[in-house]
Amino acid sequence: MSLKIVRWKPVRILASLQFTVIGLLFMAILVIGGTILQAEKGVYAAQQNIFQSWVFWLFGVLPLPGMLLVGSLLFINLSAAVIFRLKYRRSRLGILLVHIGLLVLLGGGFISSQYAREYFLTLSEGESSQMANAAHEWELAVWTQAGMKKQVQAADIADLRRGRPWPVSGSDMEVAMIRYFSNCRPAASAEMGETVLNEVAPAADPAENIPGAVLEIRASQGAARRFSIFSGNDFPVTQRYSDRDYYFTVRLKRIFLPLRIKLLHFEKTVYPGSEIPKSFSSRVEIEGGGLRREALISMNRPLRFRGYTFYQSSYGEDGQRGANSTFAVVKNIGRWLPYISSALIFLGLVVHFIGHLAAALKKYPPEVRS
């Protein structure tokens, strides 16, 4: 390409091999660091601090690029190289395909890291549900009860933490979050009815955290009212406001699935004469979009339905109610990108090596070929 832009210095640097080498070195260092961190502090800490972060602070003082930043820079570098530097010749077709495949891979990784969601759903045999819980994202739910009618609404804790008050519909009150504890323990109450929360260090596995918050109810009339709430509470916190009871609770974020799923039977088999598990499988009935059928979800054989994928994740054997089965429910719009990129790269490698072989055969008669 003889365009001017190709020779423009910033573009040359962005597309340069040196840029690639430095980027890959950084990535390698992050991979090593993240793996060691994971061994010490758990997967979640490693994800948050390194693999899913733009910038992280080494020892709290030294800012270093996180994997998202390094990946993005390499993505730019690779795009620039594909556009401006790589040669569009037949002999270089394989290499070009490999690098385009890598672009798709990096892009797909980014999309998955931002948009893939994982939820969990536990069912006892005979039980059915249309809802799944997040693993460790929380929401604030509030409901009122009038006779048999229960009106529930929920707000994402993450939104509340940003400081915007949440207007509770059907009333003129707003809920604001004054303080948030990602992990806390309730202490003995100072006065009756008043819970004091003590913050503790977050657990290695975020699912073990007990989040809590100090909330404030603001209304057009009357003084603002504060109260504490935490997820470990067995009972909702009741607040009376203009002659109605409002029940508040902090719970794992829920989503509605496009289907109702019922666990018919869970089965675990072991190899004879041993405790080594041979297989886990759940026979389920799914109902959605006017369809109703049975399906089998087992290890390595998930169920896919309308963009959601159900995997056999774990199980429990509880004496009275029979077995229960836990499914991981995953939604990932970027799911196909790694497949596309793997195929592109594989194709590129095949083209490249066949090209090499052909060139070698042409160049040397069989006796002197090396």
Place this chain on the structure above:
Amino acid sequence: MMGKKTSCLLLAMMLMVPALLPAEGTFFMPFKRMLILENGRQKPMDTFARNLLKQFSGRSSLSGQDASSWLARVLFVPGETLSDQIFLVNHPDVPAALGIPGQGRQRFSFMQINSAADKLQQLAMQAAQLDEKNRSAVENEILRLYVNTNIYASLLNAFGFAQNPESGFPEPEAAAAPILAIMPLPDARTEKWLSPGGIIATPGLHPPGIHAEISLLTRAAKAFASGRSQEFSLAIGAFNDSIRERLQPGRANNTISLEIFYNQLDPFFKAELAYGLVLVFLLLSLLFPGRHIHGLSRLFLLAGLLVHTFGVIARMIIMSRPPVTNLYETFVFVAWTGVLLGIILEFFQKKSLGVYDRPLGGIGIMAGSVAGLVFLLVAGRYSLEGDTMGMLAAVLDSNLWLTTHVVTISVGYAGCVIAGIIGHVYIVNQLLHPGDRLFRQRTAASIHAVLAFGLVFTFIGTAMGGIWADQSWGRFWGWDPKENGALLIILWCAILFHARLAKMIGSLGMAVGAVGSIITVVLAWFGVNLLGVGMHSYGFTSGVARWLLGFVGGELVFIVVALLVIRRNPLSPDSKKERSSNTLTKN
């Protein structure tokens, strides 16, 4: 002159011959072929005996006596085995803690250890209460010893019922030795097996068939005790026939002979020997240059590969599963691929180098035999941890992507390792013969090709692993330590190739980088297992951490010292010129 292929086949046969000759006399065969259900698999008693003896003593034979005849003595003449030195204790603090005499790493008899039985039990209970992470080597050793002596003690009584002088169905004994599950229950659908003692102790399990089997065992036990080997052999044979008749015919039985042959042949040990000899011949050929010794080394490498291949295939048939399913098999398979790569490399190099006139000519042979020898040695060490043919937990079983990705990645590992070994050759050559640039040019080309091979296979394997992970639990990538390890190898190779292309490093840099790729592979392969996290961890191999650190440290020292010497070397006529194009210089 005899064709090379023929002589190589003959050599391989010679390595196999000792297994073909029955060492103990054929009367032991029926006992070896006895079926036992252990850890979910029906296996011949021969395998069970070997694993057990290995687990106890770290060896698969006892002073020349093979494992099966040792086990037969334990079962049928228990009193005579009490002073066999079979319990290996790896830590000197253990005998001290038990108050029995002994120092260092040594083997004790049951009698010796039993004299401190109460103490052992008390210490073992203490250790068992500790969290696994907090146990020291001593505590692990005490627990191991406790478990082993208990298994042994239960086996001592396994045939106690046969001592009963009266004929007819024996009375239940206290010790049932559940580990000796050699009798399937009459109802085949339950897939449950019990020991003879267990069968006797369970009421309602005594139909006439079982009755007959128990009396066959009794007869065998009595015959063995009084030295009537013919009768022993016949009784066990009749017992085996009766059991096989009750099982669904055709299943598992076909592979029993193959498995016994595999055990006797010990193919990986034979291959190890062959590869070791190859290295000896290569060293000799440095002293006495000439075609013949080289020819011998090639011959032995091929023979070793044949035996090695037999072992890999036999395991696949016995277990009816792909070649790599556990950590042990990764060692065996990477060794195998390494040898194969070495031979392929040698084939191409022979053409390009015309090597026999110069020392260190057979680089492919050298690299292949080093990789084969080292990884088989590691495999042998690892096999002491227990049965290498265990069944696979649910998530690891029967999935196309799973099995292919492991095999592909292992091939990639082998490529990187071979490239690294050739990297050593390059560096050593530059140290010893700075002027020999032609040789290095060609070596550099090999490094480039083999490393590219390693990169490609590691990449494809990792992508396939991602596909498996996506199919199995909904994510292509999860930053699991093993995934990170594979990614690290890919990144390292990619860095090297791009840096070479950008002229940030030269051929020497590439050679050093290839050595670095061995370090990366070793860390990714079992270094991450030592981290003890993630679903890919196969469990801690004691002592490996120290070896690993030693190896990595040694390689780093080698690289640094070599680079320092090369930079200062005034001998090389073109060292300056080379330095500008060939050394590790960062822009």
